[in-house]
Amino acid sequence: MSKKVDLSIDFLGVHCENPFFLSSSPVCHNYEMIAKCFDLGWGGVFYKTVGINGMNECSPRFDNVRKEDIGWVGFKNMEQISEHCWQENAEIIKRLKHDYPTKVMGVSIMGANEEEWALLAREMTKAGADMLELNFSCPQMTSHAMGSDVGQTPELVEKYTRVVKENTNVPVIAKMTPNISHMEVPSKAAVKGGADAISSINTIKSICNLDLENVTGMPVVNGKSSISGYSGAAVKPIALRFLAQLKMDKDLANVPVSGIGGIETWQDAVEFLLLGAENLQVTTSVMQYGYRVVEDMKDGLEIFMLEHGFTSLRDFIGKALPNIIPCEDLDRDFQIIPEIHDDLCVRCGRCAISCYDGGHQAIEIEKGTRKPLITDKCVGCHLCLNVCPVLGAITPGFIKFKPGRTPHDVVIKHTYDR
Amino acid sequence: MTKVRQLPYGELAENGLNIRLAMEEATRCLLCDDAPCSHDCPAGTDPGRFIRAIRFRNFKGAARIIRENNILGATCAEICPQERLCEKACSRCGIDKPINIGRLQAFAMSMEKDMKFQVLEAGKPCGKKVACIGAGPSSLAVAAELAKKGVSVTILDENEKAGGVLRYGITPSRLSDDVIDQDIKAVTDLGVKIVLNKHVSKDDLCALMAEYDAVYVGVGQSASKMIPNMKGADLKGVDTALPFLKKARIANGKIGDLGNVVIIGGGDVAMDCASTARQCGAKSVTVSFVETWETMPASKKEVDYVVDLGVTIIPAFKPLEVIGDDKVSAVKLAAMEGNSSMTLDADTVIFAVGQKVSDDYKDIKADGKLFVGGDAALVRGATVVEAVKSGKEIAEAIAKFLQI
Numbered sequence: 165m166s167k168k169v170d171l172s173i174d175f176l177g178v179h180c181e182n183p184f185f186l187s188s189s190p191v192c193h194n195y196e197m198i199a200k201c202f203d204l205g206w207g208g209v210f211y212k213t214v215g216i217n218g219m220n221e222c223s224p225r226f227d228n229v230r231k232e233d234i235g236w237v238g239f240k241n242m243e244q245i246s247e248h249c250w251q252e253n254a255e256i257i258k259r260l261k262h263d264y265p266t267k268v269m270g271v272s273i274m275g276a277n278e279e280e281w282a283l284l285a286r287e288m289t290k291a292g293a294d295m296l297e298l299n300f301s302c303p304q305m306t307s308h309a310m311g312s313d314v315g316q317t318p319e320l321v322e323k324y325t326r327v328v329k330e331n332t333n334v335p336v337i338a339k340m341t342p343n344i345s346h347m348e349v350p351s352k353a354a355v356k357g358g359a360d361a362i363s364s365i366n367t368i369k370s371i372c373n374l375d376l377e378n379v380t381g382m383p384v385v386n387g388k389s390s391i392s393g394y395s396g397a398a399v400k401p402i403a404l405r406f407l408a409q410l411k412m413d414k415d416l417a418n419v420p421v422s423g424i425g426g427i428e429t430w431q432d433a434v435e436f437l438l439l440g441a442e443n444l445q446v447t448t449s450v451m452q453y454g455y456r457v458v459e460d461m462k463d464g465l466e467i468f469m470l471e472h473g474f475t476s477l478r479d480f481i482g483k484a485l486p487n488i489i490p491c492e493d494l495d496r497d498f499q500i501i502p503e504i505h506d507d508l509c510v511r512c513g514r515c516a517i518s519c520y521d522g523g524h525q526a527i528e529i530e531k532g533t534r535k536p537l538i539t540d541k542c543v544g545c546h547l548c549l550n551v552c553p554v555l556g557a558i559t560p561g562f563i564k565f566k567p568g569r570t571p572h573d574v575v576i577k578h579t580y581d582r
Numbered sequence: 583m584t585k586v587r588q589l590p591y592g593e594l595a596e597n598g599l600n601i602r603l604a605m606e607e608a609t610r611c612l613l614c615d616d617a618p619c620s621h622d623c624p625a626g627t628d629p630g631r632f633i634r635a636i637r638f639r640n641f642k643g644a645a646r647i648i649r650e651n652n653i654l655g656a657t658c659a660e661i662c663p664q665e666r667l668c669e670k671a672c673s674r675c676g677i678d679k680p681i682n683i684g685r686l687q688a689f690a691m692s693m694e695k696d697m698k699f700q701v702l703e704a705g706k707p708c709g710k711k712v713a714c715i716g717a718g719p720s721s722l723a724v725a726a727e728l729a730k731k732g733v734s735v736t737i738l739d740e741n742e743k744a745g746g747v748l749r750y751g752i753t754p755s756r757l758s759d760d761v762i763d764q765d766i767k768a769v770t771d772l773g774v775k776i777v778l779n780k781h782v783s784k785d786d787l788c789a790l791m792a793e794y795d796a797v798y799v800g801v802g803q804s805a806s807k808m809i810p811n812m813k814g815a816d817l818k819g820v821d822t823a824l825p826f827l828k829k830a831r832i833a834n835g836k837i838g839d840l841g842n843v844v845i846i847g848g849g850d851v852a853m854d855c856a857s858t859a860r861q862c863g864a865k866s867v868t869v870s871f872v873e874t875w876e877t878m879p880a881s882k883k884e885v886d887y888v889v890d891l892g893v894t895i896i897p898a899f900k901p902l903e904v905i906g907d908d909k910v911s912a913v914k915l916a917a918m919e920g921n922s923s924m925t926l927d928a929d930t931v932i933f934a935v936g937q938k939v940s941d942d943y944k945d946i947k948a949d950g951k952l953f954v955g956g957d958a959a960l961v962r963g964a965t966v967v968e969a970v971k972s973g974k975e976i977a978e979a980i981a982k983f984l985q986i
Contacts, residue, residue, distance in 0.1 A: 428638065467642045470698070
């Protein structure tokens with residue numbers, strides 16, 4: 165192809181061949197795994213969180229949420245940080261950095277006190293980390309001096325960030341927990357302590373399913389279960405929300421963010437980039453499908469950029485932010501009445517059921533023909549469009565202005581492809 | 583409800599998938615490790631890879647993956663016998679039924695039409711010129727591969743439209759003009775010139791060889807075979823497969839009253855004759871062949887398709903004679919085993935018993951700067967996907983000869 169696009173980006177001054185990184189998690193905890201992911205084209209990793217000692221893990225430790233025939237809508241994980249001690253991890257990191265000098269080795273670390281944070285920062289920097297990510301957010305630690313309990317306490321976030329900054333010369337990223345109403349608060353504390361960037365989000369505290377056989381949660385660990393982190397496609401909307409809020413906060417607007425949360429496709433990636441993320445992290449889809457998911461992320465992103473005339477990621481990073489506005493500022497002058505396309509409609513009546521039971525009783529089914537007809541009661545909520553099983557059978561139709569409002573141009577969505 | 587499918591001539595036998603339906607089918611794919619489907623394409627297409635691209639919503643990427651490997655990717659999606667190639671090995675068979683790889687490939691290729699960039703690009707001009715005779719699958723594949731290497735290629739074809747057997751030998755319900763045109767556009771986008779209505783006889787080859795650095799003869803098997811010494815073969819109403827199909831295509835199915843039609847032959851071409859006769863308004867259509875249900879060469883997909891259209895199939899009978907005075911009135915058939923025989927009323931009899939190279943190019947051999955390939959070099963015709971494979975190989979040989 166003659167017109168090449170550039171997927172590389174300098175994140176915190178570190179050149180990344182593409183924005184796709186593995187997030188600190190079960191997918192990157194030893195040499196072989198990370199070597200394979202680099203070979204398959206990932207730009208870098210955030211090495212699974214290094215602590216002072218290895219963890220003592222439970223079995224089993226995973227569960228997933230299904231919806232009808234689709235599994236892994238969401239994923240629950242009870243694993244904690246690295247199972248190796250920091251000395252072993254330092255060796256692995258050194259080897260990887262030596263063998264893959266152009267790949268980016270972010271290293272996630274987590275201490276229980278200032279001394280531990282300082283030691284880990286020093287040693288991982290010495291081992292060759294290109295950047296350090298501070299794990300203030302793992303929701304399933306067996307110690308309450310670590311993980312999301314820390315991330316919910318701005319004073320600790322600031323203090324530990326400062327200690328790390330004093331013990332390293334590489335960029336420092338604070339990884340935040342979504343188990344909090346305002347992530348901006350601990351994020352500002354991290355920035356105050358010297359953090360160069362924010363990673364968002366870590367997993368969401370969850371109980372995915374109850375096991376009726378043992379009357380406990382899933383997974384069943386000797387008859388018991390625990391609250392632990394939820395991830396995957398189901399959390400993407402929450403991750404995008406946190407990302408937008410960070411980028412729209414005037415004090416944080418210029419703080420780079422590494423986006424995390426349910427990224428499976430290039431479209432997901434573009435969504436995070438449009439909301440201002442400059443780096444992207446992935447775990448759950450790798451656990452389900454393997455490192456190869458990066459191939460279509462890169463390929464699809466390249467095609468998206470080619471077709472939109474973008475040559476570098478910065479051409480569109482943050483481009484959607486001005487279009488996310490407070491609810492009170494939305495234009496509420498009109499109703500877009502849906503149009504039902506008779507040639508595609510299969511007469512299932514689902515639109516009418518949902519409209520009656522969840523909307524405004526505005527769809528009548530014609531006797532005999534079973535044809536759905538939209539009546540004057542329609543308020544333009546588009547529940548019918550959302551529930552219709554036939555792609556394209558219901559689309560936005562005419563724009564009706566509310567009484568007393570002045571008609572004006574309205575931007576509408578035309579293509580529905582899901 | 584009628585038990586017989588009504589399908590007007592030229593109307594598509596299968597509708598394309600939209601994004602939602604393609605996602606449903608791609609979601610059935612198990613995304614296997616070392617996917618077995620990816621080992622079974624003669625042209626080296628990698629269904630495991632392009633289905634994964636669809637699954638991860640990289641639709642145009644899927645089209646690019648297919649196109650980069652197979653210049654006739656849209657055509658192959660429609661007419662490949664997937665059930666005996668890629669789909670045969672599908673791991674999903676262990677659960678229920680294989681992934682519909684052909685439909686997914688067709689979906690991916692439909693996304694190529696919306697692309698705002700060209701997937702394939704011509705190589706840097708190397709100063710060499712090659713002529714390809716015939717605009718069928720083999721020439722198209724050779725031409726595309728050479729153009730990618732920077733060769734200036736001209737295709738010469740005697741017909742009004744390019745595509746050869748794709749255009750004139752396969753029913754448009756299975757392979758539409760749109761799909762053929764899409765693949766041909768991928769070839770011409772590479773700078774390949776196609777000169778139509780230009781018959782090149784064997785005698786013209788010398789002049790061509792003087793003008794071009796190499797000449798490729800990819801004329802295919804454009805003549806129909808006939809059973810030797812078949813009694814009644816010269817009666818009015820007796821035809822052979824390719825002329826019949828071409829006539830129907832040119833007249834868009836309006837070829838007059840066929841009456842009761844009997845087709846002799848058990849391959850895909852015979853099935854295409856059967857569906858075409860049916861769609862052209864034949865009163866009845868019967869297909870008979872010497873093979874059994876197990877050994878008949880037609881793909882199961884094609885047999886199922888003609889049965890749906892109401893065609894009667896009689897395996898393991900051989901034709902003894904065509905009966906009639908001036909015009910055919912019946913065909914006499916005898917069982918391959920035992921003593922059964924039958925006489926079928928017939929107003930039209932079509933022999934679809936194989937194709938051959940036209941007499942003009944009979945026994946043509948490669949020599950120096952003259953290359954011969956595709957079905958023209960074979961005893962028995964091959965599938966389109968095999969033509970793509972051999973086209974790539976011939977292009978390599980020509981490139982080697984041209985020292986590029």
